[in-house]
Amino acid sequence: MPGSGPTLEFSVAPARIGELTDLMRTAWWMSDRTPRDVAGLLEHSDLVITVTRRDTLVGFARVLTDYAYVALVLDVIVDESQRGSGVGAVLLDAVVNHPELTGVRSLELVCQPDLVPFYRRWGFTDAVGGSRLMRRSTDERLVTRPLAEP
Numbered sequence: 001m002p003g004s005g006p007t008l009e010f011s012v013a014p015a016r017i018g019e020l021t022d023l024m025r026t027a028w029w030m031s032d033r034t035p036r037d038v039a040g041l042l043e044h045s046d047l048v049i050t051v052t053r054r055d056t057l058v059g060f061a062r063v064l065t066d067y068a069y070v071a072l073v074l075d076v077i078v079d080e081s082q083r084g085s086g087v088g089a090v091l092l093d094a095v096v097n098h099p100e101l102t103g104v105r106s107l108e109l110v111c112q113p114d115l116v117p118f119y120r121r122w123g124f125t126d127a128v129g130g131s132r133l134m135r136r137s138t139d140e141r142l143v144t145r146p147l148a149e150p
Contacts, residue, residue, distance in 0.1 A: 006058070010049055010094075012042050021033055060076070076109070095107070
């Protein structure tokens, strides 16, 4: 069917902020985001990537970076109905192959343990030397949540 394949974009139209907010709310760590929050994070992100299918937003990721040493990949999400369909791969390909990120020394992200094999396909590793993730947060969900979702 023509037009059924994924479409990649590097921006979010203001009219889609509600749709993006709804998609984000399906993930436990983003469940309380509001359209105003989402508009703010879009404004302050260095790169945003969306995937649509049949004009429906089905995937999103964003990046914060200094364009030289580190790029932090955040809020990677795929609509539950599209998981396993290649949307996540489209997002990650767009991130790791983005021309503004190809010279960045280190691409980093945080993920749940069950997604480690997925991210390994793009060369991400949990072997980070002696480094350890530390967090200071006012959001209790981010420091007390079990390792895997129920």
